[in-house]
Amino acid sequence: MSLWSPRRHEGYPPIEDYGLIGDGRGCALVGRDGAVDFMCVPRFDSPPVFCALLDRHRGGSFLLTPDRLQSCRQHYLQDTGVLVTELRADTGTVQVTDAFVLEPGAHLEEDTPAGKGQLVRHALVTHGTVDLRVLIQPRGGAEARRDAAGWQLACPGQQLTLHLRASRPLPDPRSTLRLHQGEEVWLVLQWSQPHDVHQNRRIDEEITETVRAWRRWSAYVVDDVPQADLVRRSAITLKLLDHFENGAIVAAATSSLPECIGGRRNWDYRYAWIRDAAYTVFALRRIGLPMEAGGFLSWALTAAQQDEHPRVLYDVDGRPPPAEVIDEELEGYRRSAPVRWGNAAAEQVQHDVYGEILDCAFQWAATGGRLDGRLWHRLADLAEQARTAWKTPDHGIWEVRTHGRPFTYSAAMCQVALDRAARLARRLHLPGDLDTWAAEARRLAGCILHDAWDERSNALTEHLGPGGGIDASLLALPLRRVLPADHPRMIATTRAITSRLGAGDGLLYRYLPKDSPDGLNQPEGAFVLCSFWLVDNLVGQGHVDEASALFDTVCSYASPLGLFAEQIDPADRSFLGNFPQGLSHVGLIASAVELARAQRGIRPELSTHAWFQ
Structure with a gap:
């Protein structure tokens, strides 16, 4: 897993610079530069919430990346659909973990509804100090207003309301957060009803359970094959x-x-x-x-x-x-x-x-x-x-x-x-x-x-x-x-x-x-x-x-x-x-x-x- 400089062709990253995450209902592509540039929820065939992959100016994106990005690399947590992106700036390095979290106790091997309707993004500074840019801009724009949990983003083009929560104060869906080594921030973007019985669960526990569900399912895949x-x-x-x-x-x-x-x-x-x-x-x-x-x-x-x-x-x-x-x-x-x-x-x-x-x-x-x-x-x-x-x-x-x-x-x-x-x-x-x-x-x-x-x-x-x-x-x-x-x-x-x-x-x-x-x-x-x-x-x-x-x-x-x-x-x-x-x-x-x-x-x-x- 070597570090790569962010690449662009006519303003667009190569297609191969993206990773896929999802929950069996919808999915998203996360770029090596920390941008969610394509996301269709609540269904695979829903109008895209973000589609900068198809228009870098008007498509919309969910960006989580440090200022002055110099290099980046990605890997999946082994045998899972959970993606990790390491982003290195001139002042420090941040590691972003992305997942569509699954319901507690989800069993993917039973092929039952498992998604919670949430994209979780966790950023942890592993070295130095990072000015972390947060930019959430759905396609066509969104009417943003504060609520008790964070922000509501009404997306009329998608007939969808997004709910954004953060573990640190987020002055605006377009913000920059200064984080030092060892500091972290959780961002949860939700499109299902936000008032469920598991609302008070710790986000890191939900990631851990999601990883466990994926690995339990992956264990069924045979390994006595080439590659x-x-x-x-x-x-x-x-x-x-x-x-x-x-x-x-x-x-x-x-x-x-x-x-x-x-x-x-x-x-x-x-x-x-x-x-x-x-x-x-x-x-x-x-x-x-x-x-x-x-x-x-x-x-x-x-x-x-x-x-x-x-x-x-x-x-x-x-x-x-x-x-x-x-x-x-x-x-x-x-x-x-x-x-x-x-x-x-x-x-x-x-x-x-x-x-x-x-x-x-x-x-x-x-x-x-x-x-x-x-x-x-x-x-x-x-x-x-x-x-x-x-x-x-x-x-x-x-x-x-x-x-x-x-x-x-x-x-x-x-x-x-x-x-x-x-x-x-x-x-x-x-x-x-x-x-x-x-x-x-x-x-x-x-x-x-x-x-x-x-x-x-x-x-x-x-x-x-x-x-x-x-x-x-x-x-x-x-x-x-x-x-x-x-x-x-x-x-x-x-x-x-x-x-x-x-x-x-x-x-x-x-x-x-x-x-x-x-x-x-x-x-x-x-x-x-x-x-x-x-x-x-x-x-x-x-x-x-x-x-x-x-x-x-x-x-x-x-x-x-x-x-x-x-x-x-x-x-x-x-x-x-x-x-x-x-x-x-x-x-x-x-x-x-x-x-x-x-x-x-x-x-x-x-x-x-x-x-x-």
């Missing part, structure tokens, strides 16, 4: 993105962090994708977290029953997200407009959702979940829809904003829908045309091998029929048991993806926009998840040493806190896209598990020998 510390941090990150009350896991903590600086690839990821559920559940089950896996499965299957044609994403309550709108007031991170709230992809046609839902149901049943008559009727209907849907264009896994195409990944997931429906019907003696489903699944797998194959590229391509580009999503076909990783055409496709989409040093683009038009005609960074998919394919093809080296290389790109964004800029290894990105961490976990199995001599699950067992 065990990063796997545990990935698990904690996913838990911080987990809506404890119903098991939904949002894709990322943020909205509109750009996939290309200065570009328009800016999306709101504060929602839960059905697609993510199947990947996430597979990974969480294998590292000792069946409760979280089951919660996300239950949420996904419940949400999917609400619409005749299931959506690809929902809010944490399983409802359609709000319509996508552009926020004209905010300039965007490093002036990368537009800033968007809501996500129009919820209205897209994406045929892979059939397979995602049936795969969730398959995993649900495999872990003892019950498929009642109503749910099975719905699942059987989705399998029937998948029989024909794959023949028609859709917008695909990458949610392109052009006219649809018959994407190979979408057809493959329709194959998954038919295969899983047949297996469920056979194993659980459920009604349905299981022989037809099974036959159609086999036929569709053959169709993918034939119709997506391009002799000139010597690879499977992005869509069925001629003219498709190389697409890294096809690395997921073995993960979903559509094709074995060691099938000759998957081996050739893996080579083509590595050659054509390689961005250097283990990084991969998901596709090239010039070959695979997506409606934006702009570059983007390398997609972290795709590199982990490549690791899994190499394991399935028997190249364990090569896979292990690639895994270690990709893990080396994690932030100093062990976090990943959605993408990495190959030019300088800086982060791009929303942050932290759940699927990047899911990919890390899944690859670690595959490598651990291979290194123990267990034959790969993704290769031909284990196919369709």
